[in-house]
Amino acid sequence: MLFLLQFEATPSLAMRLPPLDISTDQSALLAFKTYITNFNTNRILVSNWTTTTPSSVCDWVGITCGKLHRRVVGLNLPNMGLIGTIPPHLGNLSFLAQLNIDNNSFYGDLPKELANLRRLQLIDLGLNNFGGPIPPWLGAFQKLQYVYLNNNNFTGSIPQVFGNLQSLKALNMQFNKFIGSIPRCIFNVSSLEGLVLTGNSLSGNLPADMCNHLPNLQILDLSSNELGGEIPSGLHGCSQLQTLSLSVNQFTGPIPNGIGNLTLLCDLYLGYNNLEGGIPNEFVNLVNLNILSLRSAGLTGLLPDFLFNMSSLQGIDITENNFSGSLPRNIGPQCSALVVIQIARNQLTGGIPFDIGNCTSIQVIDLSENNLTEYGWEGLLSTRCDVYSFGIMLMEIFTRKKPTDEMFNEGLSLKSWVSESLANNVIQAIDSSLVRQEEGHVTVKVKCVSSIYELALNCSAESPEERINMKDVLVLLKKTRLEFLANISC
Structure with a gap:
């Protein structure tokens, strides 16, 4: 009884805190507005985000509220030309599920108060000027599905805690300043559909079994880094891959035969590496391949005829390798989809197929710096081709x-x-x-x-x-x- 009387006579802690309702969200958003230092030519937030208008917070530009609780669940302000920093107040949007400020000019570090946004499913901070290391609390958002931190100035290594995001579908952190190796735990996130880390300074080898736990991966782009070692032989385990780009790295060894089993593959980029050997015969199984780019990959061997029989292939770039052999004699009937053929700076010999002129879809063709001395198969000099x-x-x-x-x-x-x-x-x-x-x-x-x-x-x-x-x-x-x-x- 004495305890109850004391509790009744003393204001509770909850009574002293501001009520967690739409007014809390409004205060957080108005604070966010004050941290924007320049609206450039887009000043819609100046007139729209204000308490002087009769409209609700849920009617403000870029704001989405939940149907039941009427709290802010979406903050979407991409391509607005905004300049500023992220205030700690944004962490009070406790119901926020989507945060999208892509393609603005926000800068600075991410405040630790954003760790309160445990309901986040999407965070898109791409194409801004954020810097500093990736905060480890980002790995605590168990509902997070889409992370876009691309085209910023983030530094340091990729946090190990990303391996905790077991709902993650897309991780795009291209064109930052990350160093170190790719955490092995990322390759254990079985829900992952897209992993894009292009244009950093990542190093080390890829795990040989990296695809054992990635049954849903459709896009893997690790190009323009400093990765080395051999291309994992187990890549065929990523059976849903549609885009594979490992170009501009330091990979060695042969192209794994298993890549030929990726029958859904549309785009393959392996150029600018230190590979060995030739194009695997298993590539004949890539029935959906649109782009094959092996420029300056270090490859040798005979140029396989089947490349020109792949009905879906639109672009071939195998420039600056050491391929030998000749072009297939009857190239015309199979080239209905080809738009780009670049086979310059190799060791090809023989003639240029006369019926290549019937490939009406071709817009770019470069066969220069080979040993092709004929046009057609009549044995006449290549100057005749120039005249044509x-x-x-x-x-x-x-x-x-x-x-x-x-x-x-x-x-x-x-x-x-x-x-x-x-x-x-x-x-x-x-x-x-x-x-x-x-x-x-x-x-x-x-x-x-x-x-x-x-x-x-x-x-x-x-x-x-x-x-x-x-x-x-x-x-x-x-x-x-x-x-x-x-x-x-x-």
């Missing part, structure tokens, strides 16, 4: 169209269109900006372009033997120029 390319380029300039334009299909090509137009109505194949009526001399201009088209068709004749010599091309171009100038002056 020059002729196509002339047509592109004066038609203002590319061989890949949509109009060229079902047997109609840029060259055949120019040829038919030259015989029937050449003006339809001339860029309209070159023959404006108001500028005059239309007939003279049409005659000049017609001469250039005739030259271009002679350059790009189907048979290399029928193509004009490049010296004669120069003579004819000079002659066409003089005739044009003479007619214009008349």
Whole structure:
């Protein structure tokens, strides 16, 4: 009885604390606003986040409240041009589940009071100027699923406590200043779907069994670091991988055959390493591969023909290796998806397939600095190829169209269109900006372009033997120029 009387007569500690309701959230948000030192051109928070308006906190820009308890559960202010620091008051948003201030100019360290945000599921601080080490309390958020700390100035090592985030799906900490090795415990987070640590100074080897506990991993990007050792042979255990990038590191040894079992893989980047051997034959199983980049990877061996038979492949870059052998003779039928072929600076020999010109989807092709001495398989010098390319380029300039334009299909090509137009109505194949009526001399201009088209068709004749010599091309171009100038002056 005496205890109860004393308790009733003494104000409780709970009565002295501010009530934990929406007013607590409002105070925290207004404090956050005062820590913003510059709103740049976006001043919507100045007028919107205020107690003078009749609207509720839940109606403020970037704020989301829960339907039941009406507390702030989301603070989303990406791309707002805000400059400032994070106040400790933000830790009072005890119901906060999403914190997204991506792509602003916040700076400084993360206050320790944010450790109170135990309901966080998403934290996105990317593209800001935060610095200092990653606070260890971040590993205590058991509900955390998405962590984006990319493009900041965080330093130190990656905390071991990240291994405690057993609900984590995405971890993106690219382009910071992290050092040391990748904690082994991260590879034990079985819920992980994306791990992106590009552009740091991470070192050490990857665990051979790193994929034993990552059944859901779809994106693994560890490029532009200082990682070494051999590429883990157990990578095939990450059976859901769609993107694998280990480029710009110090990996050695062969490409694991098991990568060929990653049948969902779309993008593979292994360039700029110190690898050995060639491309595994198992790569033929990569039926969904879109991009294969092995530039300056240190590889040797024969260039496998199957690369040009992969119907999904859009880009091949194996520049600056030591591949030998020749290009497959019939490349045309299999190249429907290819947009980029870069095989420069290798040891290839033989001929350039004549039907490579039928690969209408190709926009970039670089076969330079090899030992390819033929165009087609007729045994003629590569200068014939240069003349052919020059002729196509002339047509592109004066038609203002590319061989890949949509109009060229079902047997109609840029060259055949120019040829038919030259015989029937050449003006339809001339860029309209070159023959404006108001500028005059239309007939003279049409005659000049017609001469250039005739030259271009002679350059790009189907048979290399029928193509004009490049010296004669120069003579004819000079002659066409003089005739044009003479007619214009008349």
